[in-house]
Structures are given as C-alpha cells and as structure tokens.
Ligand code: AOF
C-alpha cells in the first residue's frame with residue numbers, strides 16, 4: 001500500500017479519540033515490509049500518546065525494529081504527563097517516521113524531529129493535517145482561541161420576535177447539528193440578555209456524554225443579579241461568570257466568578273488564551289455577537305436559516321457594533337438540515 005494510504009489509516013485512527021480535549025487528536029500506524037502491524041491513537045486527555053498506543057498493540061516490541069511509523073503529528077520531545085515518544089521510538093529501533101505535521105506546541109515544535117534524527121531515524125514530513133486539530137493548530141499559531149459565532153435567524157433576518165420571549169426558529173435536525181457544533185468547542189459564551197431570556201443550559205446533550213464538556217461562560221455586569229439562573233449553576237459543566245462585581249453569596253463549586261471592569265471581546269479572548277482554551281463558541285445574543293465581529297474576533301460564522309417570516313420589530317441578527325470596514329468571508333458551505341439551511345463561512 002502507498003504512503004498516502006497508511007497515512008490515511010493513521011488519520012482515521014486519530015478521529016476515534018473523542019475525549020482528547022485540549023490535547024491534539026493523534027493517530028499512528030506501524031508498518032514493516034508492507035504489512036500493517038499496529039494501529040494506535042490518543043484516546044483521552046492525560047492518557048498515553050498515539051505512538052505508545054500503537055507500540056502497545058504489537059505482540060512484542062522487538063517487531064518495531066526496522067519498521068516505519070506513520071504518525072499524524074510530530075512525536076513529542078518533552079516529559080509531560082507521559083515520557084517523550086521520540087525517545088521511545090528510538091529505543092525500540094523504529095527505522096523511519098512519516099509525520100503529518102510538525103507540532104505547533106512550542107514545547108515540542110521541531111524538537112521531536114531533532115531527537116529522531118539524532119538517533120539515526122529517517123524522518124519524512126508530509127505537511128498535511130488530515131483535517132485534524134484545526135483549533136489546536138490555530139491556538140498555537142495565533143496565541144488565542146478560534147472563535148465561532150453561531151445563530152439561527154428567520155428569512156427576514158431576525159433572531160427573535162419583538163418582546164422578551166424566546167422564539168424557536170429551527171427544527172430538530174438543525175438543533176441536533178447545533179449540539180454537534182457545541183461538542184467541537186472548548187467553551188460556549190452568552191451575554192446577560194440571553195442568559196436572562198433563555199436561561200440556557202449550554203451543555204452537549206446529544207450523543208455520548210463528554211468527559212471534558214465545554215466550559216459555560218456568561219458575561220454579565222453583576223453576577224449577583226443572576227443567582228436564580230436555573231441551569232448555569234447546575235453541576236453539568238464548569239461555569240465561568242465574567243462579571244464586573246464579586247459574588248456576595250457562596251456559589252456552587254463548579255462556578256467561578258472572574259472580575260474585570262470591562263469584559264470586551266479582546267479581554268475575554270486573552271483571558272481564555274491564558275487558560276489554554278483553544279476554541280470558543282459565541283452563542284448570543286446579537287449584541288455580544290456583533291461585538292466579537294466588530295473586534296475582528298469572529299473566525300467563523302454559522303447561521304441556521306429557518307423558513308419563517310417574523311416581520312415587525314423583531315430583533316435582527318447581529319446588531320449593534322459597527323464594523324470599520326466590510327469583511328469578506330470564504331465561499332460558504334451550505335447544508336440542508338430538514339427544513340432549515342446551515343450556512344458556514346470562515347475568515348479568509
Ligand atoms: C497527545 N497525544 O498522541 C501526542 C501528543 O501533556 P502531555 O504529556 O499529554 O503532552 C501533550 C502534548 O504532547 C501535546 O500538546 C503535543 O504537543 C504532544 N503530542 N499529545 O496528547 C499524542 N503525540
């Protein structure tokens with residue numbers, strides 16, 4: 001089989017790692033004399049790395065001598081939660097390593113390849129991600145999380161009818177898809193208007209329970225006005241409240257209040273970067289979303305378009321902050337989901 005085929009097997013294996021959280025999804029296969037000997041992947045944050053998982057599938061590690069490993073990410077060089085994989089590959093006498101991409105994490109970047117080469121291992125880099133780890137790569141290259149702005153709107157561009165009632169626009173297939181979008185982010189954010197009108201759960205309720213659910217974030221003026229939010233203070237996920245004031249009452253253990261006099265999108269994103277959050281989903285409301293867009297901090301926009309006309313003075317999608325100039329996003333991906341349409345477009 002070709003290099004490309006073996007590499008694709010490693011990519012497919014990596015995708016099985018659904019609980020890697022802020023660690024990358026990584027897959028590795030071991031091949032000798034054109035025979036596939038082992039397939040491994042990083043299963044979960046804190047657990048063994050893909051390379052070690054693949055070695056553990058061999059009947060005997062002596063089989064690794066002279067073999068080629070195809071691995072989607074540069075083998076690590078550091079003592080983290082596990083010892084360095086690059087050294088282990090040298091110990092078991094792997095002859096050649098075909099790597100998808102260099103690791104953008106400065107702890108490793110280039111150092112893994114250097115260790116392999118120092119031990120006489122042939123290294124080939126494909127410069128190919130296999131579609132894996134978009135947020136991980138973005139985070140280490142841009143030093144901030146990837147930001148997605150997501151909303152549902154009617155055919156006449158409104159997210160809500162007039163008044164303080166939540167309007168349901170999309171149907172089950174789109175709602176399910178929105179749950180999958182949540183699953184792809186490490187934090188989900190709403191502003192205080194959405195918090196008080198929707199009392200949102202901000203959890204992933206479709207599919208397998210998540211070992212590391214996204215952090216729920218609410219941006220408010222005064223946390224003490226929201227003690228009665230039913231859902232945000234439950235124990236379903238960690239919750240961070242970005243407030244201008246301290247809480248006067250004790251809050252549940254999973255809730256943290258972080259105080260700052262002005263939680264602008266820039267301040268929010270740099271706080272999240274410091275906390276190692278690689279992806280943020282801004283779910284509402286329209287003023288909060290407009291603020292992220294105006295700050296140049298929307299990397300992707302996902303719109304669910306529902307075949308409903310609201311008319312009147314309903315709340316338009318993304319309203320408030322003006323842009324200094326028009327921004328052109330990528331040619332959108334359009335998906336029909338039942339009666340609704342999903343439109344997805346990224347910053348170019
Ligand atoms: C993984 N899985 O298969 C590979 C990783 O904290 P640690 O010790 O688990 O190390 C995490 C870092 O190790 C990660 O950011 C990346 O740089 C490197 N490679 N990590 O979780 C893997 N190969």
Ligand code: ZN
Pocket residue numbers: 049050051075076077083084085086
């Ligand atoms: Zn490693």
